[in-house]
Amino acid sequence: MGAYVTVRALADNVSTPWGDIYATVNGHHHDGDACCPEFGPSLDYVNLNKGEHAEGWLAFDVPSRHGQLVLRNASDNSKIAVWTF
């Protein structure tokens, strides 16, 4: 599945959560895949300054249409936000 992510920086030097979003389906953890050119443009890993924004697709190879997308904290791996899809 693909998730279209938009990021708007509210401060300087904010990186996009390129590797900090993963999917869970039935408790299974699925990291994003660097695949799937049809899910383009992809969300790139960039640093944004205040007012800048970035957007793009993140692709996940999951076995179901329903699950969760999780934004994690890169420093301690804790969950920040969960989206249901």
Next chain:
Amino acid sequence: MSNPTNPTRPGWSQPPTQLPPQPPKRRQRGKIIALALLTVVVLVAIVGALASNTPKATVTATSTPATSPADTTPTEGSAASDTSAAPAEVATGKVGDTVTTQASDTGEKQAEITIARSSSRAAPSSTSPRGASTWAPM
């Protein structure tokens, strides 16, 4: 018949009836009081010595961060749950919702992140053997 119980009969000697001299009751009472006082004094001294030698309990306060390294608050108009009250709480929502990340130390808002939409379009078969045929559009 002789009467052995008759002490008045001549020739019978009186049984010794002398008892040890009894101390006066007043003196006995004084001894008891003095002993009790001495006991109390000794007990107080022992308790005091124990108290002074017992190491005092030390309570060490361990501070833990009240906030996680990053927390979230929902954006205005977003359907995401309210997480502003509890910084460590995980924001939950559905596709289309926006979360705002904050710096844990300063509380400064960092970014608004939105999963704008999702698609179940399958990956190419070379990278995803499950293929698209089994997935319906969302």
